[in-house]
Amino acid sequence: MDQNNSVSVFILLGLTQDPQRQKMVFSIFLIFYVGTIVGNLLIIVTIKSSKTLGSPMYFFLFYLSCADTCFSTSIAPRLIVDALSAKKEISYNECMTQVFALHLFGGLEILVLVLMAVDRYAAICKPLHYPTIMRRQVCRILIVLAWIGAFIHGTTQIILLLRLPFCGPNLIDHYCCDLQPLLKLACMDTYVINLLFVSNSGALCSCSFMILMISYIVILHSLRNHSSEGRKKALSTCTAHIIVVVLFFGPCIFIYTRPPTTLPIDKMVAVFYTIGTPFLNPLVYTLRNTEVKNSMRRLWHVKIMTE
Template sequence: MQKNSNVTEFILLGLTQDPMKRKIVFVIFFIFYVGTMVGNLLIIVTIKSSRTLGSPMYFFLFYLSLVDACFSTSIAPRLIVDSLSAQRTITYNECMTQVFALHFFGTMEVFVLILMAIDRYVAICKPLHYSTIMSQQFCTILIIIAWLGAFFHSIAEILLALKLPFCGPNLIDHYCCDLQPLLKLACMDTYLINLEWVSNSGTVCTGSFMILMISYIIILHSLRNHSAEGRKKALSTCISHIIVVILFFGPCTFIYARPPTTFPMDKMVTVFYTIGTPFLNPFIYTLRNAEVKNAMRKLWRITTTSESKR
C-alpha cells in the first residue's frame, strides 16, 4: 500500500491544539459516542426481539442503526483518544483503512435512507400492493445491493487515495483521514484526482439527495387523498425521515460536492454528519415513533421481570 509514498505515518492535528479545549473535546465526544452506541444498539436489540416490528420499515431502520454504530466507530474512538494523546499519529495503512471505512459506512447510510424512502413511497402511494412489493425477499435483495454499491464506491475512493504520493510534510489538518485533507499533502498535481473525487462523492451526495427530496414531495402530495388519521400517521413517519435526510445530506453536500477549496468550518461540518447525525438518529426515530417506544417498554418489562426472578 505504500509504494507511492515515502511517508509511513501521519499526524492528525485534530479539532484544536489548546490543551484545555482538547479535554473539553474528549468529554463531549466521549458522551456523544457512548450515546450513539447505546441508542443505536437499543434500537437494534428492540427490532430483533420484537414481533410487532417486523415490517420493512423497521427492517431498514435496523440497518440504519447498525450502519450508524459502525460509521461513528470508524471515526469517534480515534478522535476521543487523540484528544488526550500527546502523539496523535496514524500509520499510512491505518489512514487508508479509515478512508475506506468512512466512505463505506457513509455511502451505506445514504443507500439505506433511499431504501427507507422507497418503502414509505410504496406504503403510502401503493398501499394495496405494499405487502406484495415489499416482500422479505425483495427487501433483502435491496440491502445486498446497497452493501455492494457502498463497497464499490469505497473501492473507487481508496484507489484514488492510493494514487497519491506523499513526500512530506505529514501533518493532516483534520481529526480523521479523508481524501480532501490528504490531497493537500500529496506531492503531485492533484487536479484530475480532485475532479474524479468530486465527481464520485459529489454525484452520490447530490444525486441521492435529489432522489430523496423528489420522492418525499411525491409522497406528501399523495397524502391529500388519505384520511385525516392516515395522513397524520404518515406525516409523522415522513417528517422523521426528512429531518434525518436534511441533517445528513446538508453537511455531506457541503464537503463533497464543491470545488477543491477548504474552509475553516470544514472540520466542524464533518463532525456534524460523522458523529452528530448517528447520535441524533435514535432520538429522532424513537421519540416520534409510538411502536418503537412501546416495543422498548415491553422489552424493558421482560428484562426486569426475568432479572427479578433470578
C-alpha cells in the same frame, strides 16, 4: 504505490490545539459516542426481539442503525483518544483503512436512507400493492445491493487515494483521514483525482439527496387524499426521515461537491455527519415513533420480569 511515499505516519491536528478545549472535546464526544452506541444497539436489539416490528420500515431501520454504529466507530474513538494525546499520529495504512471505512459505511447509510424513502413511497402512494412490492425477499435483495453499492463506492475511493504519492509534509488539518485533507498533502497535481472523487462521492450524495427530496415531495402531496389519522401517522414518520436526510446530506454535499480546497469550517461541518447524525438518528426514530417506544417498554418489562 508505497515506493512513491516517504510518509509512513500522518499527524492529525484535531479540532483544536488548546489543552482546555481538548478536554472539552474529549468529554463532549465521549458522551456523543456512548449515546450513539447505546441508542443504536437499543434499536437493533428491539427490532430483532420484537414481533410487532417486522415491517420493511423497521427492517431497513435495523440496517441504518448498524451502519450508524459502524460509521461512528470508524471516526469517534480515535477523535476521543487523540483529544488527550500529545502526539495524534496515525499510520499510513490506518489512515487508508479509516478512509475506506468512512466511505463504506457512509455509503451504506446513504443507500439505506434511499431504501427507506422507497418503502415510505410504496406504503403511502401504492398501499394496495405495498405487500407485493416490499415483500421480505425483495427487501433482502435491496439490502444486499446497498452493501454491494457501498463496497464499490468505498473501494473506488481508496483505489484513487492509493495512487497519490505523499512526500511531506504529513500534517492533516482534520480530526480524521478524509479525501480533501489528504489531497492537499499529495505531491502531485490532484485536479483530475479530485474530479473523480467529486464524481463519486459528490454525485452519490447529490443524486441521492435529490431522489429523497423528490420522493418525499410526492409522498407529502399524496397525503392530501388520506384520512386525518393516516395523514398524521405518515407525516410523523416522513418528518423524522426528512430531519435525518437534511442533517446528513447537507454537510456531505458541502464537503464532497467542490474544488480541492480546505476551509476552516470544514472540520465543524464534518462533525455534523460523522458524529452528530449517528447520535441523533436513534433519538429521531424513537422519540417520534410510538411503535418503537412501546416495543422498547415491553422488552424492558420482559427483562425485569425474567430477572
